Amino acid sequence: MDPNVRVVYDPQNPRGKSSVPSLQAFGQMSQLLDSKFVIPCTNIRFGLDPILSLVPVIGDLVTLAISGMLIYTMHNHGASRKVVVKMLLNAGIDTLIGAVPLVGTIGDVFFRANERNVRLLREHYFEGKHQGSGKGLLALIIVIALTLVALVVWGVWKIIEFLF
Numbered sequence: 001m002d003p004n005v006r007v008v009y010d011p012q013n014p015r016g017k018s019s020v021p022s023l024q025a026f027g028q029m030s031q032l033l034d035s036k037f038v039i040p041c042t043n044i045r046f047g048l049d050p051i052l053s054l055v056p057v058i059g060d061l062v063t064l065a066i067s068g069m070l071i072y073t074m075h076n077h078g079a080s081r082k083v084v085v086k087m088l089l090n091a092g093i094d095t096l097i098g099a100v101p102l103v104g105t106i107g108d109v110f111f112r113a114n115e116r117n118v119r120l121l122r123e124h125y126f127e128g129k130h131q132g133s134g135k136g137l138l139a140l141i142i143v144i145a146l147t148l149v150a151l152v153v154w155g156v157w158k159i160i161e162f163l164f
Contacts (some may be wrong), residue, residue, distance in 0.1 A: 026070055030114035033063060050108035053098040060098040067091040067114055068137055074121060082134035083124045087117045089141060 033044035052059035071087045079087075094113035099103040123129040 005083050023118060023125070026074070026121065027118050029066070029070060030112075030118045033066065034112040035115060044109065048096070049065045049112075049114070050105045053105045053108050056101065057099075060095050060104075063098070064091060064095045067094070067117070070114070070117065076146050079110045079121065079124060080134070082132045082137060083120055083130045085134035085141075086120055086130065088121075089137075090114075090116045112150070 011100055033049045034047040036047045038045050049063045052063050065085075068091065071084060071091065072088070075084050090113040094108065094111055097107035097111055100107070120130060124131075
């Protein structure tokens with residue numbers, strides 16, 4: 001049996017058992033990525049994520065891949081679709097923030113997507129929050145993304161129209 005999974009009683013499960021990850025390994029990985037080190041003479045913590053984001057494109061893709069593996073693993077351990085959607089949203093926002101040169105590195109120090117994801121998992125598994133399919137949240141994200149794309153296309157069209 002996987003040492004990161006413990007068996008607990010779940011009255012909703014007809015067999016009476018379900019596997020809930022211990023989250024210790026996930027907490028350690030999120031700490032390494034988001035808050036392992038301290039800037040001297042401050043309380044500001046940072047991890048490998050902002051350091052890796054200094055390497056254009058590759059650094060952000062590496063941290064996105066690590067976050068993706070954590071999310072995939074949690075999905076396989078029974079995290080609800082709503083939690084998975086929220087975790088993907090956190091990872092996506094972190095990647096978008098980190099994609100901005102230099103400013104994104106500072107954003108990575110403060111956003112800490114992986115720690116947010118571990119918090120979501122703890123709330124899901126131990127407090128029963130974030131249950132459901134996440135379809136409404138996913139639909140909202142798609143509507144916002146399409147609206148932003150439409151605004152960018154419209155803005156580019158207006159700029160081209162103005163220039164020519």
